[in-house]
Amino acid sequence: xxxxxxxxxxxxxxxxxxxxxxxxxxxxxxxxxxxxxxxxxxxxxxxxxxxxxxxxxxxxxxxxxxxxxxxxxxxxxxxxxxxxxxxxxxxxxxxxxxxxxxxxxxxxxxxxxxxxxxxxxxxxxxxxxxxxxxxxxxxx
Amino acid sequence: xxxxxxxxxxxxxxxxxxxxxxxxxxxxxxxxxxxxxxxxxxxxxxxxxxxxxxxxxxxxxxxxxxxxxxxxxxxxxxxxxxxxxxxxxxxxxxxxxxxxxxxxxxxxxxxxxxxxxxxxxxxxxxxxxxxxxxxxxxxxxx
Numbered sequence: 001x002x003x004x005x006x007x008x009x010x011x012x013x014x015x016x017x018x019x020x021x022x023x024x025x026x027x028x029x030x031x032x033x034x035x036x037x038x039x040x041x042x043x044x045x046x047x048x049x050x051x052x053x054x055x056x057x058x059x060x061x062x063x064x065x066x067x068x069x070x071x072x073x074x075x076x077x078x079x080x081x082x083x084x085x086x087x088x089x090x091x092x093x094x095x096x097x098x099x100x101x102x103x104x105x106x107x108x109x110x111x112x113x114x115x116x117x118x119x120x121x122x123x124x125x126x127x128x129x130x131x132x133x134x135x136x137x138x139x140x
Numbered sequence: 141x142x143x144x145x146x147x148x149x150x151x152x153x154x155x156x157x158x159x160x161x162x163x164x165x166x167x168x169x170x171x172x173x174x175x176x177x178x179x180x181x182x183x184x185x186x187x188x189x190x191x192x193x194x195x196x197x198x199x200x201x202x203x204x205x206x207x208x209x210x211x212x213x214x215x216x217x218x219x220x221x222x223x224x225x226x227x228x229x230x231x232x233x234x235x236x237x238x239x240x241x242x243x244x245x246x247x248x249x250x251x252x253x254x255x256x257x258x259x260x261x262x263x264x265x266x267x268x269x270x271x272x273x274x275x276x277x278x279x280x281x282x
Contacts, residue, residue, distance in 0.1 A: 002152060002153050004152070004220075005152070005216050005217060005219075005220035006220075007217055007220035007221045007268075008152075008220040008267075008268055010220075010221070011220060011221055011222045011264075011268050012247070014222070015222075015247070015249035015264065018249050018250060018262075019248060019249050019250050019251060019262075048221055049221070071256060120228065120257070120260070120272055120274070121250070121253070121255050121260055121262075121272070122226070122250075122262060122270065122272055124255075125250075
């Protein structure tokens, strides 16, 4: 059998973030899924996908939080917990920094859920994912 | 009438793909033919058991002269990163299908979740091709 390309292991780690963002997972868990040491993993992940694993995991959570704000009436604190974040304060800070407005303001800026086209969730996940600025990425 | 008959997916290894699509996904083999006169080209197709007029071609990434080495490496890399192909499946009961596939060892990238259009989940084949499995809300149709 042909040898497995190294990126396939990195994809498994990326899938872990997409699948288990609700749980308190971190970069260590992603590195384990790829079978690499944390430092080596972070370097290889960034090379393959263009951002750090930590940033990938956080933007997955923020993208899902934004979707929940748009499409549900869950209170903001429940949205925070539903995406695997423990602190409302840091959730609000990350969200505001990324989307340019608070979770409450973001929700108010969008029409109710029923107005949306039925786009498969994988596209919502990919195209709804926020892009974080390189400067703030230094601190995550 | 023009109908869709076959759709192609690149796969990393045809034997590995065959095990996955038949053993884990539970699909049937439609054809598995190797042609010595075409340099052992292997035409391997599979499909859902109850949807006989549609097949997925599990295509090995060729070498030269069909595809030059650099291009083959790009395709291999795109596939391993999960950007080469995608399939969208539907089911009447996504939670039951999820349990069934998970029980057979399918690696899910997303667990069943409520969406505006129904309930769906995601998984990958061993090559990295992505699949969505959706139970479409009855009032909106597929």
